[in-house]
Amino acid sequence: MTKSEQKLATATPLSPKKHAILVGASSGIGAALAHRLADEGYQIALLARREEMLSTLTDEINTKYGETRAIYYIHDVTDYDAVSELLPKIITDLGGLDTFIFNAGVAHMVGLKKYDFEKDRQTVEVNLLGALAWLNPVAERFQELKSGQIVGVSSVAGERGRVGNPAYNTSKAALSTHLEALRNRLDKLGVNVLTVKPGFVQTDMVKDAKKLFWVISPEQAAKDIYEAMQKRKQEIYTPARWRLVMFVVRNIPSFIFRKLTF
Amino acid sequence: MKKLNLTQLGNFSKSLTATVYHAQPRFTEEIIEIFDFARENGLKIAPRGAGRSYNDAALKGGGIVLDLSLLRCVQAWDSETGILRAQPGLTLESLWQFILSDGWWPPVVSGTMKTTLGGCLGMNVHGKNNFKMGTIGEHILEFDAVLPNGKKVTCSPKKNKNLFYGMISGMGMLGIFTSVTMQMKRVYSGLVHVKEWNVPNLESQLGALFRESPENDYIVGWLDGMARGTSLGRGQMHAANYLVEGEDADPDDTTRVAFQTLPDKFFGVVPKSKLHYLMGLGLNNLGVWGVNTAKYIVGRDKSYQQPHAAFHFLLDYVPDWEKSYGKYGLIQYQSFLPKETALDAWTEMLTISQKRKLPTYLGVTKRHRPDNFLISHALDGFSLAFDFKITKNNRAKLSQMVQDFDKIVLEAGGRFYFAKNSETSAETARAFLGAETVEKFRTLKKRCDPENLLYSDLYERVFAENV
Numbered sequence: 001m002t003k004s005e006q007k008l009a010t011a012t013p014l015s016p017k018k019h020a021i022l023v024g025a026s027s028g029i030g031a032a033l034a035h036r037l038a039d040e041g042y043q044i045a046l047l048a049r050r051e052e053m054l055s056t057l058t059d060e061i062n063t064k065y066g067e068t069r070a071i072y073y074i075h076d077v078t079d080y081d082a083v084s085e086l087l088p089k090i091i092t093d094l095g096g097l098d099t100f101i102f103n104a105g106v107a108h109m110v111g112l113k114k115y116d117f118e119k120d121r122q123t124v125e126v127n128l129l130g131a132l133a134w135l136n137p138v139a140e141r142f143q144e145l146k147s148g149q150i151v152g153v154s155s156v157a158g159e160r161g162r163v164g165n166p167a168y169n170t171s172k173a174a175l176s177t178h179l180e181a182l183r184n185r186l187d188k189l190g191v192n193v194l195t196v197k198p199g200f201v202q203t204d205m206v207k208d209a210k211k212l213f214w215v216i217s218p219e220q221a222a223k224d225i226y227e228a229m230q231k232r233k234q235e236i237y238t239p240a241r242w243r244l245v246m247f248v249v250r251n252i253p254s255f256i257f258r259k260l261t262f
Numbered sequence: 263m264k265k266l267n268l269t270q271l272g273n274f275s276k277s278l279t280a281t282v283y284h285a286q287p288r289f290t291e292e293i294i295e296i297f298d299f300a301r302e303n304g305l306k307i308a309p310r311g312a313g314r315s316y317n318d319a320a321l322k323g324g325g326i327v328l329d330l331s332l333l334r335c336v337q338a339w340d341s342e343t344g345i346l347r348a349q350p351g352l353t354l355e356s357l358w359q360f361i362l363s364d365g366w367w368p369p370v371v372s373g374t375m376k377t378t379l380g381g382c383l384g385m386n387v388h389g390k391n392n393f394k395m396g397t398i399g400e401h402i403l404e405f406d407a408v409l410p411n412g413k414k415v416t417c418s419p420k421k422n423k424n425l426f427y428g429m430i431s432g433m434g435m436l437g438i439f440t441s442v443t444m445q446m447k448r449v450y451s452g453l454v455h456v457k458e459w460n461v462p463n464l465e466s467q468l469g470a471l472f473r474e475s476p477e478n479d480y481i482v483g484w485l486d487g488m489a490r491g492t493s494l495g496r497g498q499m500h501a502a503n504y505l506v507e508g509e510d511a512d513p514d515d516t517t518r519v520a521f522q523t524l525p526d527k528f529f530g531v532v533p534k535s536k537l538h539y540l541m542g543l544g545l546n547n548l549g550v551w552g553v554n555t556a557k558y559i560v561g562r563d564k565s566y567q568q569p570h571a572a573f574h575f576l577l578d579y580v581p582d583w584e585k586s587y588g589k590y591g592l593i594q595y596q597s598f599l600p601k602e603t604a605l606d607a608w609t610e611m612l613t614i615s616q617k618r619k620l621p622t623y624l625g626v627t628k629r630h631r632p633d634n635f636l637i638s639h640a641l642d643g644f645s646l647a648f649d650f651k652i653t654k655n656n657r658a659k660l661s662q663m664v665q666d667f668d669k670i671v672l673e674a675g676g677r678f679y680f681a682k683n684s685e686t687s688a689e690t691a692r693a694f695l696g697a698e699t700v701e702k703f704r705t706l707k708k709r710c711d712p713e714n715l716l717y718s719d720l721y722e723r724v725f726a727e728n729v
Contacts (some may be wrong), residue, residue, distance in 0.1 A: 010318060010719040013277030013593050013652060013684045014661040019323075092305055095323030095719075096281035144268045145281060 006058075006068040008043045008095060019094040021045045021087075023077060023134055024104030026053040028203030029153060029225070032218035033101065034061060036226050038069045045090045046072040048104070077104045077130030078122075087137050099229070100138040101151040102131045107168050120167035127171035132178065139182050142191040149192040151229060152179040156197045156237065159246050160257065183234060192232040196225050199242045214239060263295045271327055275316040275584055277591030277652055277684065280323035280719065282308075288332050290408060290440045297410050300326055300715050308718035309434035311381025312353060314374055316594040317684035318719035319385070319433060325717070328438065330380050336360055337441060344446035345403065350380025350439040358571070362517045366446040367570055370398040374577040380439045385681035386431035386635050389574065390480040390502075393629040397640065399430035400633065401445050409437035410711040428706045431635035433680055435721050436710040451505035452516030453567040454480070460561045464495020464612070467627055468605055471499075471644055475629040479503045480573070485625030486554040487612065487648065488547075494612055497625070498561045502573050522571040541586035545651060550623045590652035592623075595664055596682040598630060600643040603674035608646050611667050615648070620656065620663055622648035636703055637695065639679035647682065661685065680720060691724040700725070 011017040020037055024030045026048035037044050038061045048054045054072045061070040071093060075082060091097045106126045108119040131152065142148030157165070158172030176195055183193035200215045216239055224238035237243040252260075266283035273279075283305065285296045300307050308322035310329045321327065334351035341364035348357065355375035357368055372387045381387075383405070386397045395401070404418040407429060415437070417426035429436045457478075461467040467483050475481050478501040485497040510516055544553060577583065584592065599607055615621050626647045630640045639645075650660055664685045671678070677694045678686050692700050703725070707714075 010722050011278060011280070011323065012318065012723070013273075013275070013591065014657045014664070016278065019281075089304065091281070092324040095325075097324075098281075141268055145270060147270060 006062065006071055008068050008071065008093070010095065015041075017095070018042045018098045019044075019091075019096045020099035020101060021047065021090055021094070021097060021138075022101045022103065023047045023075070023130075024102065024153070025072070026050045026057060029198065029201055029218045029221045030103040031057050032222035033103065033225060034070060036219075036222040038065065040226065042069065042099070043094055044070050045094055046070055047075045048072075049074065049076050077133065078125045080129065080133040083133045083137060087134070087141075091141075097138075097141065097148065099149045099151065100134070100142075101153070102134055103153040104130055105153065105155075105171075107165065110165065110167070112163060123167040124171050124174075127168070128174050128178075131175050135178065135182060139186060139191075143186060143189060145191075146189045147191065149194065149229060149232070150179070150182060150186075151194045151196060151225065152176075153196045153198065153225075154179065156199050156242050156246050158197070159250055160252075163261065187234075192229075192234075194225075194228055194233055195235045196228070197235065197237045197242065197246070199237065199239060201238075214241065263292070263299055266299070266326065271310075271313065271321060273317060273319075273321065273591075273684075274314045275591045275594065275684075276587065277316075277593055278318060278321065280318075280321040280327075282322060282325060282327040284329060285326050286329045286332050290333070293328070293408050293438050293440070294412070296326065296328055297412075297715055301713060306717035307715050308720075309380070309384065309438055309716065311351060311378030311384070312376050314372075314377045314381065315385070315681045315720075316592075317680075317682065318723065319681060320381070321719045322717065323719060330438070331378065333440070334378075339364075341366070344448060345443060346446060347441060347443045348379055350378060350383070350442060352379050353377065354379070354382065358522075359519045361446055362449075362452060362519065362522065362570070363514075365449055365513065365517060367449045368398075369395050369401045369445065369447040371574050373575065375571070375575045376578065379442050379444070380434075383430045383439055383442060384432065384434040385679075386633070386638070387681065388628075388630065388640060390482040390500075390628060392640060393475045393481075393631050394479060395447075396631065397431075397633050397635065398444075399427075399635050402426075402430060402442060403445055404443040405429070405439050406441040407437040407439050410713065410715040411709070413710075414440075424706065425710070427634060428636045428703065431637040432703070432706075433637065433718065433721060435716045435718065435725075436706055437716070449504055449517075449570070450507040451510030451513050452518070452521055452569055453505055453510060454502040454570060454573050455505065456500060456502045456566055456568050456573060458498060458500050458561070458564045458566075460496070460498055460558060460563075462496050463493055464609060465605055467495055467497050467499070468601070468644055471627060471629040472601060474499070474501055477501075481629060483627035484557075485622075485627055485646065486558055487615065487622035487625045488551045488554050489558070490616060494609060495625075496558060497627070498558070500573075502568075505567075516569070522569045535581050537580045538582045538584075538586040541580065541583065542588060545586055545588065545623060547619070547621060550621070587649075587651050588653075590654065592649050592651050593660065593664070593684050594647055594649055594682045595622075595667060595685075596645055596647035596679050597667065597671040597676050598639055598641055598643060598645045598679065599671065599674050599676040600641055602643075603676070604644045604646075607670050607674040607676065610670055614663065614666065618659060618663055620650060620660060622650055624649040636699060636706075637680065639677050641677055643676075645679075680724065686724055688724055688726040 025046035058070045058072045154176040155172040158176045179195045200212045221238045228236040269284045306325040310320035330351040333349040336348045338347040344366045386399045480502040489496045
């Protein structure tokens with residue numbers, strides 16, 4: 001665990017601060033969201049594996065505003081045991097916690113007729129277990145505080161099991177379900193749980209993929225996510241038209257779905 | 263030690279909340295356990311009495327708030343000499359209720375009785391008699407404290423003198439008071455004589471404070487922040503005097519606690535616990551202008567007798583009045599200026615606030631004298647406290663204005679008070695305290711708290727290491 005050494009300014013009544021943790025921040029939606037939250041005056045702890053990218057991003061943000069708004073920590077989400085020490089430390093460094101965002105994720109291409117347990121295991125370890133390792137202690141704290149916001153970046157891919165990437169579908173389906181369960185536990189206490197289901201976003205994850213459509217920029221996704229956070233929504237699709245598409249896809253009977261090639 | 267729960271705590275003026283671990287010791291030994299816990303977990307601590315500061319003095323976001331309100335016992339009371347020994351969490355309310363029927367009153371009280379002794383010492387509070395009785399610290403005979411370095415100390419103006427003058431006024435950043443011995447003031451009645459009169463502008467308001475203060479035990483001015491032109495700074499003065507021995511025909515009656523208790527209905531009709539909702543409706547520029555103008559017009563020379571509690575604790579007259587400022591709360595901006603420069607500086611500040619359409623909804627003036635404590639806000643002059651309502655959209659404008667005010671105050675040789683102002687920067691703090699005082703305080707801090715365990719958000723803001 002490495003951390004940047006900058007110090008965040010304390011909040012005052014005329015410059016109140018919101019504090020967020022963003023796991024999976026170094027590129028794509030995470031990096032765009034980091035910029036967006038900093039724009040909105042948040043103080044953010046950025047977590048990812050890749051130090052160089054993370055430190056560049058942190059510098060970019062802090063230089064842009066002429067003050068420290070972002071600090072970073074090197075963290076691999078499969079290092080589950082690290083969370084129990086890291087989370088309280090970050091809350092202390094930030095000076096509080098209002099929002100927790102889990103955006104870490106991997107998507108391995110396995111090929112239509114291939115089965116690769118190692119890759120599948122990694123997918124589940126990052127996308128699902130990595131999320132659970134953070135979401136549980138964060139939920140516990142928000143439950144105690146009776147306030148807070150959890151944002152989980154899942155995917156439209158979690159809505160059906162498809163031929164292309166079974167483990168990815170599984171991991172995102174499980175993440176969406178877990179987020180829903182947390183929502184059902186915490187919403188009545190005043191804690192908002194937002195499930196984000198992006199379609200195709202122009203990130204490293206899809207750079208080798210073919211047949212993409214409605215591809216949006218990470219900035220557009222970050223904008224949609226931030227607006228949903230503001231409105232304390234429960235679930236969003238980004239872009240929004242995926243909601244209708246996925247409604248149809250979810251309701252395609254299995255005997256038809258089996259014959260489809262996507 | 264019990265598990266520390268995460269919770270949200272705020273400040274008195276409802277303008278700031280922080281996520282903190284809440285620690286509430288019941289015994290002095292538990293304070294040491296909390297120091298150990300903080301050390302082991304890399305956490306900082308902000309001590310808290312009643313949380314009545316208007317800023318971040320009793321908050322440490324992401325850290326521990328050491329809530330001392332359960333350490334509130336009176337440990338000794340001598341009704342012959344008026345010397346009281348008590349734990350730091352004792353509120354001024356419990357304190358006066360304990361001693362008044364024996365014919366004693368605290369020599370210095372804050373505008374609310376909800377504050378605790380420890381908090382009052384940490385900020386070295388003053389009252390409406392600062393020009394005569396000084397700050398609360400001047401009436402402390404001795405205190406015991408536990409320091410983060412593990413030492414237990416006893417301090418008085420003679421014993422551990424530097425620590426005595428540093429811990430009182432030290433914002434709770436040097437150690438935690440565990441027992442405070444204080445001299446009370448003899449009174450011969452539960453009533454005070456009060457005089458009330460209007461003053462047509464700021465010059466006459468400051469003149470009244472200057473002229474009348476030697477003649478009275480207490481004096482305070484209300485300032486109408488909306489009045490302009492030749493009426494700028496107009497207001498109403500309240501002066502009060504103790505009754506002399508024999509003047510009250512039945513002191514046993516007037517010094518009863520029940521006699522002092524504030525009525526719980528306003529005009530005998532509106533329950534006061536609900537009054538802040540009603541007040542909230544009028545707390546806008548137009549409403550305050552109306553109320554201020556009416557208050558000034560109907561104000562005339564009056565004199566009457568009033569119970570101590572009603573005169574001193576105006577802030578408690580409407581319970582939860584701070585909530586009437588709405589969702590975003592208020593800030594208080596108090597400046598202390600030498601008597602020679604006060605008129606010009608405050609004339610400029612009032613004019614600026616009106617021009618920028620950010621008028622103060624309440625202005626309060628007082629007369630002061632300097633004191634010997636290390637972090638001192640007082641001087642030979644006056645103070646003026648402004649209340650500003652925070653709205654959804656005025657933060658940036660207000661922030662700019664208080665920064666401009668800071669410059670005016672510093673140029674006029676003024677000072678600030680760390681229980682009130684929420685935006686004072688480390689540069690400003692260093693400018694008015696002087697580099698020597700800051701270094702002296704840091705030296706004491708290193709001795710008492712080498713690991714910086716006591717580190718409130720206020721301390722971080724005004725004593726940032728890199729300044």
